[in-house]
Amino acid sequence: MSQKTANAGPRVNLKLRRTLSAYVFMLPYLLFMLAFGIGPGVYAFLISFADFKKGVPQYFSAGFKNYITAFKDFRFAFTMGNIAEFLVVSVPLGIALVVVIALLLHMRPGRLASALRTVYFIPGAVTGPALLLLAIFMFSPAMSPFGFIQQALGYKDFDALIAPSRLPVIFTVIGFFSGAGMWIAIQYGALEGVSTEVLEAAKIDGCNSWQQALYIKFPLIRPYIIYQFILIFAGNVQLFVEPQLMGTTWIMANVPQQWAPNQLAYSFAFDLGNFGAAAAMSLLMLLIGLGAAYFVIRWTGFFDIKS
Amino acid sequence: MSERNLLLETAAAAMPRWKQFVRNLFRDLGPVGFFVRWAVLLVFALYFGLPLLWLLLAPSKDQFAIISLNPLAFGSWETVVKAWQNVNAYVHGEIWLWFGNSILYVAVSLAIGMAISIPAGYILAVARFRGRNLLLWLTLICMLLPQSAMVLPLFLELNIFHLVNTPWAVILPACFFPFGVYLAYVYYGSSLPTDLLDAARVDGCSEWALFRHIALPLAKPLLGLLAFISFNNNWNNFFGPYVMLNNDKLFNLPVGLQTMIAATSAIRPGFNTTPGMLKFQQADAAMAGLIMILPVVIVFLLSQRYVIGGAFTGSVKG
Numbered sequence: 001m002s003q004k005t006a007n008a009g010p011r012v013n014l015k016l017r018r019t020l021s022a023y024v025f026m027l028p029y030l031l032f033m034l035a036f037g038i039g040p041g042v043y044a045f046l047i048s049f050a051d052f053k054k055g056v057p058q059y060f061s062a063g064f065k066n067y068i069t070a071f072k073d074f075r076f077a078f079t080m081g082n083i084a085e086f087l088v089v090s091v092p093l094g095i096a097l098v099v100v101i102a103l104l105l106h107m108r109p110g111r112l113a114s115a116l117r118t119v120y121f122i123p124g125a126v127t128g129p130a131l132l133l134l135a136i137f138m139f140s141p142a143m144s145p146f147g148f149i150q151q152a153l154g155y156k157d158f159d160a161l162i163a164p165s166r167l168p169v170i171f172t173v174i175g176f177f178s179g180a181g182m183w184i185a186i187q188y189g190a191l192e193g194v195s196t197e198v199l200e201a202a203k204i205d206g207c208n209s210w211q212q213a214l215y216i217k218f219p220l221i222r223p224y225i226i227y228q229f230i231l232i233f234a235g236n237v238q239l240f241v242e243p244q245l246m247g248t249t250w251i252m253a254n255v256p257q258q259w260a261p262n263q264l265a266y267s268f269a270f271d272l273g274n275f276g277a278a279a280a281m282s283l284l285m286l287l288i289g290l291g292a293a294y295f296v297i298r299w300t301g302f303f304d305i306k307s
Numbered sequence: 308m309s310e311r312n313l314l315l316e317t318a319a320a321a322m323p324r325w326k327q328f329v330r331n332l333f334r335d336l337g338p339v340g341f342f343v344r345w346a347v348l349l350v351f352a353l354y355f356g357l358p359l360l361w362l363l364l365a366p367s368k369d370q371f372a373i374i375s376l377n378p379l380a381f382g383s384w385e386t387v388v389k390a391w392q393n394v395n396a397y398v399h400g401e402i403w404l405w406f407g408n409s410i411l412y413v414a415v416s417l418a419i420g421m422a423i424s425i426p427a428g429y430i431l432a433v434a435r436f437r438g439r440n441l442l443l444w445l446t447l448i449c450m451l452l453p454q455s456a457m458v459l460p461l462f463l464e465l466n467i468f469h470l471v472n473t474p475w476a477v478i479l480p481a482c483f484f485p486f487g488v489y490l491a492y493v494y495y496g497s498s499l500p501t502d503l504l505d506a507a508r509v510d511g512c513s514e515w516a517l518f519r520h521i522a523l524p525l526a527k528p529l530l531g532l533l534a535f536i537s538f539n540n541n542w543n544n545f546f547g548p549y550v551m552l553n554n555d556k557l558f559n560l561p562v563g564l565q566t567m568i569a570a571t572s573a574i575r576p577g578f579n580t581t582p583g584m585l586k587f588q589q590a591d592a593a594m595a596g597l598i599m600i601l602p603v604v605i606v607f608l609l610s611q612r613y614v615i616g617g618a619f620t621g622s623v624k625g
Contacts, residue, residue: 017514018514019434019436019437025430033446041456107344118608122355125542125543125600125603126359126596133592133596134361134596137365142374145378190497193497209336223493223497234451238454265453265455269459275459281455282452285453286448286452
């Protein structure tokens, strides 16, 4: 908005028109956001203050009771400690590995690189019952293709391998298997967006592939890495599928029924019928994810328009 | 090419062929770098690939072969055929009905979701207007909302409009794609120069034409990627349909397969099958899993061209 016009009239009009058109572009998205994001979210907030003792919710009658119920539950500290441990392992490791893999792939784009990218991506399609089945077999030394490694490390069977102290690492391994491919594709796409002219110029100045990756490509894909951090962190706080699958009683693994906070939320809702406490628990997880996002966004100026 | 490169090429021409080959192989990675790169990439190829290979072979092995044979050995075609027949026998091939439902839900929510998200992400990246920051935060909050918090409100909301247990209960919430809005926002923010838009405006381009003729063509790699992510998310969408649908004729594949496997003894040793229900084995479950995964692989291979295509060669200085 640096160009100066002689009279102010048309300029104001132009500005108004641009603002108006911005809202028109946003409108459909806004409607969907209200209907399927903000609306239900606000309602969840209301539920967290509602009393469910009489079957029908009594809004606002519970005060902070639901929150107190959730925080005072004997499993609360346990699940929070578990998830903290899981975050410490999974977030830095997940992001670093994805970025390293994308950078390595992008050093020599070609058929081999794209074939490998496909191999990395496909596990993203393995979810739910298929992932469950696969994880059990992969962690059973007698049947797993990785069995020789597991046995060399001294783990004879599934039960020996799946010990509570190793769960953060095991969930990281399972989660990375099915989740990393999408992020590798995104980071690789981001690298594709790096201008070839800049890279050519660097090459002429004697910059080799490693230096290009470290000093040019890596800083340029920073916004995508921030985006990945925000989503991975918040998503991992809400870890559910892996511990839920491992914790079901029919596998004889010694995984507690409620290992993660999200499982506790489900337990409140579906075992105890306490939707208020479940909502309180869910909102707490949202708050943790949002806190991390807020910190990173303010720290990096992620929302500023590049001029 | 620069003078330096020319010099290098002349020097290279004087070398024996094998040396040239090796040079060409390593280029500027260096021999150590070359091997480190391949070692890392191959280790991860095994980590991601071996379980997939195992899954691909699993339908060929019955309960005994799966333990006695080498993990990566092929069992027998007979077992594969039997697994195929067992999967197809479940309620007279209901799996193909779910397959069709999945395609319908995915296609509709992908089309609507993309049409809504791309313009929104574009505007958030290039325009300044009141409420922009608020919208960015709200989008972020929506993305981070735990599903456990959303299930009940969404169900009640759709129930008011009598949409529960209809395809719309799955499709409409899936059209809301904040992830896509954000990725589009990041993409346009880092690769669409605002100067370019200003120049076009001076030339009398309307806001719609700017989007249609500059922003949209520029986003080709993004569109491919986003379409694929939307496809993958909705194809695997389990929880939404699980809560919203109770008519098995409307199920999508994940929910259908879940009920199919839960109704049998495939992964529950000692759990007796309902009388009259077929007896499901691991091989059958693996076959069902493969039927679900295969479309994703095919679509990925087809869309790969659009995702990397090379159509995008940075219009920005960086």
